[in-house]
């Protein structure tokens with residue numbers, strides 16, 4: 001399997017995992033990844049059921065959005081995926097979900113502060129809320145890039161979550177950790193309020209993830 005086929009297969013697996021984990025319903029959400037050693041991106045097509053997708057349905061585009069491969073229309077959120085890839089050379093995979101607790105924070109337009117170890121390790125801090133804009137617009141893409149900064153996840157006001165990382169698996173993990181942290185944050189607020197981690201400890205935990213734990217997960221620790 002060449003790298004394009006490998007990436008397409010990974011996208012299909014993440015699509016089914018998003019459904020299995022209850023992070024999206026139906027055909028909502030979208031997934032993309034850079035194709036290694038090219039300047040192309042593979043992305044889910046618009047409005048197709050994840051369980052029915054085949055590798056041929058995954059669309060390949062360049063960083064301007066021009067379709068290079070595939071007969072279907074790319075996801076309507078293509079602008080936000082491309083904006084993140086253009087702004088963040090380190091990002092290899094992006095997953096967009098509509099999970100319940102994270103969306104509750106996004107609807108209330110409340111950031112999820114740095115409150116729990118796994119979230120701050122992978123995401124690099126709390127999770128900001130990008131300013132509202134209509135789905136699929138360049139304005140939404142711009143707002144997301146600003147709110148994402150150098151971290152690996154962001155909430156979209158009245159919409160959902162974007163998780164990203166150095167692999168598709170890491171992007172998916174970011175979405176799962178944001179959902180888990182949102183649930184913990186909402187529950188903690190019902191029993192007296194969340195206590196935040198210090199900036200210094202967040203930095204230590206994120207550095208540990210970047211320098212050691214990520215490598216261990218990727219099997220490249222030495």
Ligand SMILES: [Zn+2]
Nearest residue numbers: 029096159160
């Ligand atoms: Zn969406």
